[in-house]
Amino acid sequence: MAVILARTLILYASILISLRLLGKRQLGEMELSEFVISALIADVASIPLQDVGIPIANGLVPVAALFCCEILISGLSLKNARFRTFLFGKPSILIDHGVIDEKELRKNRFTLDELMEELRCASVTDLSQIAYAILETNGDVHLILIPSAQTPTCEQLGISTEDPGLPFVLIADGRILDENLLRSGHDRTWLQSQLRSLGYPNAKALFLMTVDACGKIYAQKKETT
Amino acid sequence: MKKELCAACILLCLILLAAVNILWLSRITKQMESSVSRCVTYSEQGQNDLARERLQSAFRLWQKNSTYLYAVLRHSEIDTVDELLFALKGALASEDPREVCIRAEELLECLKGLREVEIPSLGSIF
Numbered sequence: 001m002a003v004i005l006a007r008t009l010i011l012y013a014s015i016l017i018s019l020r021l022l023g024k025r026q027l028g029e030m031e032l033s034e035f036v037i038s039a040l041i042a043d044v045a046s047i048p049l050q051d052v053g054i055p056i057a058n059g060l061v062p063v064a065a066l067f068c069c070e071i072l073i074s075g076l077s078l079k080n081a082r083f084r085t086f087l088f089g090k091p092s093i094l095i096d097h098g099v100i101d102e103k104e105l106r107k108n109r110f111t112l113d114e115l116m117e118e119l120r121c122a123s124v125t126d127l128s129q130i131a132y133a134i135l136e137t138n139g140d141v142h143l144i145l146i147p148s149a150q151t152p153t154c155e156q157l158g159i160s161t162e163d164p165g166l167p168f169v170l171i172a173d174g175r176i177l178d179e180n181l182l183r184s185g186h187d188r189t190w191l192q193s194q195l196r197s198l199g200y201p202n203a204k205a206l207f208l209m210t211v212d213a214c215g216k217i218y219a220q221k222k223e224t225t
Numbered sequence: 226m227k228k229e230l231c232a233a234c235i236l237l238c239l240i241l242l243a244a245v246n247i248l249w250l251s252r253i254t255k256q257m258e259s260s261v262s263r264c265v266t267y268s269e270q271g272q273n274d275l276a277r278e279r280l281q282s283a284f285r286l287w288q289k290n291s292t293y294l295y296a297v298l299r300h301s302e303i304d305t306v307d308e309l310l311f312a313l314k315g316a317l318a319s320e321d322p323r324e325v326c327i328r329a330e331e332l333l334e335c336l337k338g339l340r341e342v343e344i345p346s347l348g349s350i351f
Binding site for chain 2: 052053054055056057061064065067068069071072075076
């Protein structure tokens with residue numbers, strides 16, 4: 001039991017560190033090599049986890065080797081464009097000004113149904129509104145609409161807007177986050193006065209409280225359990 | 226660039242470690258093989274005390290490196306060698322040179338296999 005627990009903790013830590021250092025949190029954001037490495041790392045590490053008779057080094061050595069390979073390959077692909085294209089491919093234009101490129105669809109093994117699904121996911125039903133549909137190297141389809149179909153910006157509409165900046169979480173689950181309070185340019189005295197004006201006796205009564213650069217406050221009361 | 230250099234260094238260290246592991250394992254198994262072969266020779270000459278002494282030294286060597294061996298070899302392989310060592314010990318106790326020879330052959334084959342399986346070759350890789 002203790003052996004399995006120790007193995008689990010060691011392998012878990014090694015996978016966690018490896019995947020964290022790869023710098024990606026979502027599977028959809030991964031490039032091909034990253035996906036392969038992630039799948040392999042998880043698979044390789046589980047072998048000594050399941051069988052106590054296999055040395056733990058049989059799991060740790062491949063994890064370390066795969067991690068090093070990924071770092072080297074990603075470093076090389078950053079420096080060399082040709083290598084990057086060779087490894088990750090190039091983005092493909094599936095729709096060019098409303099016209100579906102059948103050749104590109106076939107080349108990328110992308111069916112018409114899949115393309116239509118992607119368009120529906122992006123709430124686009126009219127193909128003539130699409131300037132470009134680009135299949136990225138990580139498998140995502142990005143749509144660029146023709147100017148007349150794009151959502152107008154405040155600038156285009158001539159509306160002046162205030163930049164609310166990054167909202168700072170001041171209270172999380174009843175706890176005051178002093179670091180964020182300081183970064184937002186306020187102090188505990190200011191916070192207490194705001195709490196009083198909002199009708200809360202203290203920070204413990206709040207589940208969440210944020211403030212943005214314009215001074216706009218959002219507060220949510222804590223549920224009573 | 227620092228990250229890539231570190232990765233290259235780690236990879237190099239892993240390769241070096243693998244090479245050291247092959248050398249170290251070869252050294253242990255060859256010493257064991259030598260002890261077992263001499264044990265058989267003494268047994269055939271009827272010098273059973275000397276044969277037992279040689280086997281004991283093989284036992285000691287195997288036990289001394291057990292931590293390292295458990296870290297790099299499949300535990301079932303270590304158990305097999307243990308069993309074969311005890312079988313050879315039993316054969317020596319019976320003072321039957323033919324039985325000693327058979328058990329020693331099995332042990333020598335097993336030790337040779339342990340060494341060869343660690344050496345990268347087309348056969349061991351594929």
